[in-house]
Amino acid sequence: MRVGLLEASEIGFGGSGRNVGLVNPGMWIMPDTLAATLGSPFGERLIELLGRGPQKVFELIEKHGIECELERAGTLHCAVGRRGLQEIEMRAEQWQQRGARVVLLNAEETRRKIGGGNYTSALLDERAGTIQPLAYVRGLARVALAAGAKIFTRSQVLTASDTGSRWRIGTAKGSVNAKWVIVATDAYGNGPWSQVRREQIHLPYFNFVTRPLSDHLRASILPERQGAWDTREVLSSFRLDRSGRLVFGSVGALERAGASVHRAWAVRSLRRLFPQLGDVEFEAGWFGMIGMTSDNLPRFHKLDRNVVAFSGYNGRGIAPGTVFGSVLASYVLGQVAEKDLPLPVAPVEERRFRAAREALYRAGAQLVHLIEARL
Numbered sequence: 383m384r385v386g387l388l389e390a391s392e393i394g395f396g397g398s399g400r401n402v403g404l405v406n407p408g409m410w411i412m413p414d415t416l417a418a419t420l421g422s423p424f425g426e427r428l429i430e431l432l433g434r435g436p437q438k439v440f441e442l443i444e445k446h447g448i449e450c451e452l453e454r455a456g457t458l459h460c461a462v463g464r465r466g467l468q469e470i471e472m473r474a475e476q477w478q479q480r481g482a483r484v485v486l487l488n489a490e491e492t493r494r495k496i497g498g499g500n501y502t503s504a505l506l507d508e509r510a511g512t513i514q515p516l517a518y519v520r521g522l523a524r525v526a527l528a529a530g531a532k533i534f535t536r537s538q539v540l541t542a543s544d545t546g547s548r549w550r551i552g553t554a555k556g557s558v559n560a561k562w563v564i565v566a567t568d569a570y571g572n573g574p575w576s577q578v579r580r581e582q583i584h585l586p587y588f589n590f591v592t593r594p595l596s597d598h599l600r601a602s603i604l605p606e607r608q609g610a611w612d613t614r615e616v617l618s619s620f621r622l623d624r625s626g627r628l629v630f631g632s633v634g635a636l637e638r639a640g641a642s643v644h645r646a647w648a649v650r651s652l653r654r655l656f657p658q659l660g661d662v663e664f665e666a667g668w669f670g671m672i673g674m675t676s677d678n679l680p681r682f683h684k685l686d687r688n689v690v691a692f693s694g695y696n697g698r699g700i701a702p703g704t705v706f707g708s709v710l711a712s713y714v715l716g717q718v719a720e721k722d723l724p725l726p727v728a729p730v731e732e733r734r735f736r737a738a739r740e741a742l743y744r745a746g747a748q749l750v751h752l753i754e755a756r757l
């Protein structure tokens with residue numbers, strides 16, 4: 383097939399270039415909850431497919447020599463307090479029942495893997511890993527170009543009309559004709575099929591990166607190079623990059639008052655987590671929008687004749703997005719029937735009070751960080 387990609391901004395402008403880089407299997411919600419929500423056959427089918435998601439990402443990276451700081455040491459989901467411990471134990475049990483390579487660590491083992499913190503336990507997922515996400519998506523774009531795809535950046539899709547046999551997709555400067563359209567705009571969508579974005583509630587998430595740490599510190603912090611996040615409602619995440627910078631993130635938008643509140647909180651939290659750091663200085667910070675659906679599960683939409691979309695990754699899009707991309711390619715090529723897709727066709731949902739709920743997330747995260755910074 384001849385393939386063209388129209389991108390409104392630059393490759394990796396959306397979630398793909400802004401995320402934490404945790405390549406995790408499954409979704410955020412528990413495997414049993416996922417299975418119960420989707421029912422048979424989609425529930426266990428999706429779990430099985432997404433369980434192999436990181437492997438698919440690693441294979442692509444290795445096959446095409448994509449330089450994106452791949453670490454295959456697993457990830458750590460760290461339990462906070464007794465409630466966190468219960469959650470992690472439940473997750474461990476549900477994954478182990480499905481034969482997944484996950485290991486429940488006690489408090490001491492967790493402390494050794496992290497080199498700090500005071501977590502009650504952690505779930506080590508040996509299937510997982512970390513990447514530099516922008517380098518991954520740019521690498522994929524390079525591979526697609528080499529395979530003959532045409533990529534047009536700074537080409538926002540503004541119009542779409544069905545000519546009967548093809549779609550005519552228009553930008554400010556030109557148009558393309560296509561038999562099939564795959565809408566992959568997720569939480570950043572605007573233009574003709576922006577209802578995909580409107581069925582999601584935006585959860586802002588930021589990251590800061592420290593200066594490269596000394597060799598001594600690098601040996602004590604995440605010595606095996608797992609990526610990590612915790613069970614708090616307003617969670618934190620952290621990983622080391624190849625240059626020894628700590629990438630530290632949490633819920634919130636780095637704008638207006640939030641920028642200084644979240645920065646101050648991040649400095650204090652990092653010092654508390656890793657007292658050996660001493661002074662914490664950040665080299666950079668950024669934030670992005672995570673698109674949350676009503677049941678925390680992604681969606682497969684048929685938006686029009688030959689117009690399809692997977693979206694709604696709920697903060698877990700690296701492996702699922704990669705897997706769904708190749709599933710959609712097979713579907714468009716006629717190699718996979720609709721009934722065999724990992725998700726059922728879903729109507730687009732209307733979310734009530736979306737703007738108010740998004741404002742609440744921003745304000746809530748700011749408040750939590752403001753209070754925590756003072757404790």
Ligand SMILES: Cc1cc2nc3c(=O)[nH]c(=O)nc-3n(C[C@H](O)[C@H](O)[C@H](O)COP(=O)(O)OP(=O)(O)OC[C@H]3O[C@@H](n4cnc5c(N)ncnc54)[C@H](O)[C@@H]3O)c2cc1C
Pocket residue numbers: 388389390391392393394395396397398399400401402403404405406537538539540566567568569570571572573574586587588669670671672695696697698699700701703
């Ligand atoms: C801060 C943050 C942290 C995250 N952390 C993780 C993590 O650690 N692990 C994980 O697995 N997932 C994580 N996620 C989720 C993950 O990043 C996303 O699910 C994933 O990147 C979605 O990929 P995508 O290609 O579907 O969409 P995106 O990467 O968001 O790309 C959509 C693109 O569509 C373009 N676009 C929009 N409208 C138009 C138009 N009209 N015409 C042309 N182009 C258009 C946008 O410019 C954008 O580049 C995180 C997300 C965020 C924001």
